[in-house]
Amino acid sequence: MKKQHIQFKTIIYFLSLILILNACKQKSIETVSTQEVSNYITSHTSSQIEPSDEVFFRLSNLKYDQYKIGTELQSDAVSISPKVKGKFIWKDNQKVVLVPDEPLSFDQLYEVKIDLGSFFKDTQLKDYTFKFNTDRLIFDPYNFKLNQLSSQDSDELEFSADIYSNLNLTQENIHKYIDVEVEGKNQEIKNLVLRSPSIFHFTVGPLLKNDKEQVIVVKHDFKERNSESKGERSTKIPSKKDFVVISSEIIDNQKGHIQVVFSNGLKKQQFDGLIKIDNYSGQYKFTAKNNQLDIYVDNTIQGKHTLTFNSAILDKNNNPLKAQQEFNLVFKQTMPQIKAVSSGTIVPFEKEVIFPFEAISLDTVEIEIFKIFENNILDFLRYSKLSDASSDGFIGRVIHNQKIALKNISKKSNKNTWVRYALDLHRLTTLEPGAVYQVRIGFKKSYANFDCKGKDVSEINDTKQSTFSHFRYYNGYSYEHNDDPCYPAYYRRNRFIYRNLLASNLGLIVKEAKNDHIKVFATDLKSGSTVQGVTIKLFDKQQQLIAEKKTDGQGMVDFIDKPSGLYVVAKNAKNYAYVALKNNLSNSMSPFEISGTSHQNGIAGYLYGERGVWRPGDTLHLSYMLYDKKNTIASSHPVNLVVSDSKGKTKFNFSETENSDGLYVFHVPTNTSDPTGQWSATARIGNHTTSKRLKVETIKPNRIKVDMEFPNDEIDVSNNEAFKLVASWLHGAP
Template sequence: MKKALCMLSIFSILFCALCSKQEPAPVRSQFHPKISAFTTGQVSCLAPIRIVLTDQIIQAEQIGAAIEPSPFSFKPKIKGVAVWANDRTVEFRPTERLPQAQQFEATFNLRDIMIVEKGQERFAFSFTTVKQSIDLRLDGLSYEDSDHMNRQRLTGVIELADEQDISDVENILSAKKDGKTFAITWLEQQDNRKFRFAVTAIIREEKTSQLTLKWDGSPIGVDDKGEIEIEIPGLETFSILNGRAVRDDREYVELRFSDPIKPKQELNGLITIENHPNTHFAITENVIAVYSSSPFVGDVQVTVSPGISNVMGRKITAESRLTVTFEEFKPQVRFVGDGAILPTSHGLTIPIEAVNLRAITVSAMLINDQKIPQFLQVNDLKGDQELERVGQIVWRNIVNLDPTPNRLNQWIRYGLDISPLVAKNSGGLFRISLSFQRQHIACQCPETEESAENAIAVDPWDEDVLQERRYYYGENYDEYWTNRKNPCHPAYYLQWYDHDIQATQNFIISDLALIAKRGGNDSLFVAVTDIKSTQPMANVSLKVLDFQQNIVGSGSTNGDGIAIIKTSKRPFLLIARTQSQSGYLKLNDGSSLSLSHFDVSGETVNRGLRGYIYGERGVWRPGDPIYLTFILLNDGKLPTRHPVRFELYNPRGQLVETLTVTSSMNGFYTFQTKTQANAPTGDWLATVQVGGVTFSKSLKIETVMPNRLKITLDMHGKEELDAGDISGTLSAAWLHGATASNLDADIELKLAPMQTTWPNFADYSFDDPAITFEFESQQVFKGALNEKGVTTFSKRVAPTEAPGKLQARFTTRVFEPGGAFSTDYFNLPFHPFRHYVGLLLPDAGDPDRIQSDSTVTIRVVRVTA
């Protein structure tokens, strides 16, 4: 019996020990002199694991090559391959999606790729994968077409915690109504995490009905399912459906109605909000947005009175009251603007904004002047890459804000005085970080034993511990994930993929405004002005570095603030210095300012030679002599009597004649040539070659017969044509004034692509580059004019698959009794669509590419033709 009790006790102890086993704490990575950055914290299940080395290890041709054996080892194990992502970044790419909410311990063996000192062979670190979750939000019912009030659609958004392929997400949702399954259209996706959808073709019946929207997260490994009943109002009902609080760029109350609302109606007095007398409204289909001159706080009482009209003129007959709740602003802090240069006119004060905060913690990292060129090798002035290599924390402070009670729940602007920082650290680039802790917030939080027990006690100035704690969730991952946006929970103060309370921004204190322009002769034009006064700055020392930080040019500004510097190699960075300040300007192609908003059309001067070819007329007949003149401006680049070679090519590309001259009259060279009487007609090509540069001009050789009839094509005064039936009037008269009675005529139409532009949206792109448009000529009219030389015509033209706006090219012929004819050409813009959608891509200095691994904002506009 005693033996049995003993065995039972041992088993109970072991069982309890297993039950109390906790998730291991993440590996605390130690500083390694050969590593500047590594994967840590919370990462996507699809993300590669990276190690960034401090030095270049391989040559450019080795980038992308696999590394065998892999220098990575993981616990638990991960299948995949290690490759060189660039000349100093090693990337491990898993072959399968990693399990979610899994902590991995990793070891990187540096000896597999380089020679290191003893004790530096291995580097240990850890990371955790994101736990997948679903957040479903509905916008509400709207109309596919305001002209058809019986067809509605339901739109909404599914937001996931981690990236997921659209093919898996499509299986999450289903929609049914009266036993009928509706197709779900997926409209757009953002970062493979945010998916917008629409349930379309929902028929609105006479009586109110129900649409059931179900979701099931099992296709993406989420144990979450449910359904929502959406009420589809009957056609006989015109009422308010719901209201909600919206906080975008501006906060407003959104009221959604069963019918499209009549635009341009007076709503003052019909919609009122308690304690908000000054309101204004915006109507969009069946939605009314109500704005107020004062902020919305807490529960807002909204009254909708009878009298609001729908597009059919029907009015709401019953009063409705509803409560819309605006939640408290989460405690936040942010910088005002994103500029990196702080002029001294600001008094060393940085504008910041905070909401619901009593205090903030401020820290500053300094990158001194000597390290800034190294920093700019991988960053611009606003960058944050590889900071540990060049910067160190030099200043920390707690700043009290203490907002008054009546200024809570609204953004308040403050001035952050950094003069104590600058007094101790003059010169360099400062990276300012703003953050806060639980004791700094102005929100009311219930104090419970559990919250006190879970609180993260961290010395705010212990940077190593703080960095570790910013990612550590311990054994309570699910709880922390759920509460990551709850200011009363410790999870709010950790860093998540979609949430980080810390705001950071770079600043360099300088009054130097720099402009640089590279010339074609290895020269650099530099202008320096004072930011405060815009006046030129004289005697500013200038230094130009290449990418390896070697000096390739230097100089100083003159009294006009201008300097021209000769560079011996391709420049990378311009440094300007006075006795107390410095300024920096990157000169690589990706950093140049975009010229898309300016008219800079023209030609590039090649080898310093400029030339132009002209003739005495625009069209020649076969057999006519052709007199051409070439003007050359060489600025002394060529010696006297340098040969100038002329060549003439026919439309088949065959060389017909060659002439060489060595003399000119003040740079004017003349060439006399001639075509044969039976020469082929078309576009001939004249070229002039001088000093290794070729200039060219197209010559039209045509058999020209002058018109003897004046032809007029009138499209009823229209300056643009629309798809559908086009009609017009054709009239003709002899040039001597007589009526062209009863003459035969025909009109041929050809459609060709043209650039789709509107003056107010000149920077937007409206044309679809994926569509190749082909249109065979159509005969719009064939017949005879009446006794007055006039006729009318009509033709239906509706092209499909057009890339954008088209040009309608009409070719009209009126035949004389003997068979000869006169020809007229007439062009008009043609709109194959009623509406056009334009895209404005981000302007990053290079119009042919968009930076990867960055948030890209694309502006969209719809224009009615």
């Protein structure tokens, strides 16, 4: 009995051990190290997106399979909660995207669950989950204006406004979201245009002034995808008899630009002394057009000020302003910003590699340099352009991080003024030939020269791990924080500079022709001259070397019959150049005539005329040039030319044997009664044909303006008077 009890306990321990081991094998990816995660998933959707943004994740080290691209994943491979109508598809060999039937809901937390076992059969990990929030609904009508439609009629006005929104507004659906009423009557919204990614502009009118003042009301009340918006704003249309200031607003703080709208058109007058801003002693500049007055003041002005309009201001009918008017304006501080002042990836250099940028309202910036190693460039170009700001840890890493006080670069203050700065990358790090360096310039709240007095931000802590890490939510976050420098949400990647640089003096042009013919041209970017002896390597899509040559005296290399060539790498001493031969990266040729002529068995022909357009009745002098590389055609072989008019009727058919070194000449007569339009000419020699379109048009003759001047109202032939005749050519603009 005791022996059986021991055996039973042994079985229990053994089963427990199996369960524990099995649990270890099925552990969640969220419990493993970051290094283990990166072996399977390199990137995915950030934590905060617009409902219309792409939901994706990118896997790593998958075998290439071109047939799966564009196909739908199995339902158990990935899921999203709350459930979204749509499907997950392969966008490329590594990237999976969600294709929803309609945009995602506003202000919603989503969770994407990925079954790693569906993609990696040898993994011990099971599921990986990432979450993201969509932005809340934004719908804010603002910037109301009343403008005169013409300078002659002050009583006919047009109302315009802007809408700040993350909805996809169109002329067809705008009435679903907003109503504009004048004294209770609904008005038609016209000319809806998108001025920027989130700002829409529309107009209403014409609106006529009445004997009494009228009220324009803009209101909205709707529900849309898990959110709702409701609001109402109004402005007034003054009466015919009143000359008043309708509105006054700051258009651009940085430029000190104020825009004022009057009820009537303005008389040409001096506004100095008639318009004043309290506690401001700087200069004014005025620009008036119809009923709109633009005022420019110094950009150093800040804070709350009162703008006063004197009643002595006159409209175009000399009517004075109804009464003195005052408007309260708030000149905001210029928000801390940086911007790149140049573009492109390849930077020619000698001893210095200069990186210029501009900053405003900043004391300090943070510089980070991400190095994409030379031996990883082809892997980088597999899914990216050379200019793409990738942070893939498989191809590179951060090699330098430094905080730089801007006063150490330039003593000039950037308070409310853009100031240009320049960095020499050679002083920051050692630049390895052939490597690509991503220069990142960012900033934090503590680096900004911005006053946050009056705002309680003491309870808000920035959750970002570093300046350049992705934005993370913090307690107390609100969407309005995205545009407020007093909050951490303002300091995001989209406000920073990310630019890839390849320090090289070598330029590369690659041309692909028919029959898998690739031509490569190498030039010196500093002098523009061709470079001889440059090593040009051609790689296929598996990054295997398939050809290697050196440029000739013209800086050129020919690769013939290389259909699998996808990457071109050039090297000359310490100078490198890279080109990915992808169709979507080639320069567009659509604006140019590049059809040229094609050879048929080594034979080519070219048909041309002595001019580009003829009139009916002219003789068309056409020439045909024959190129016979192998001399397979006898010099006495005839060339037949057929010319048809615009209606398809044959007007000329003649065979010519006489030629001079393959140049045949034809003289084609026409009649004045022949139809105009596109004629056609076809030259044939053997089985080879060459065609050309001919323009036969009626051209207006030169015109002369004639004026004859008479000294008296009556002409007396007996006086033998002389008259002056003036003639001028009407030739248009010189």
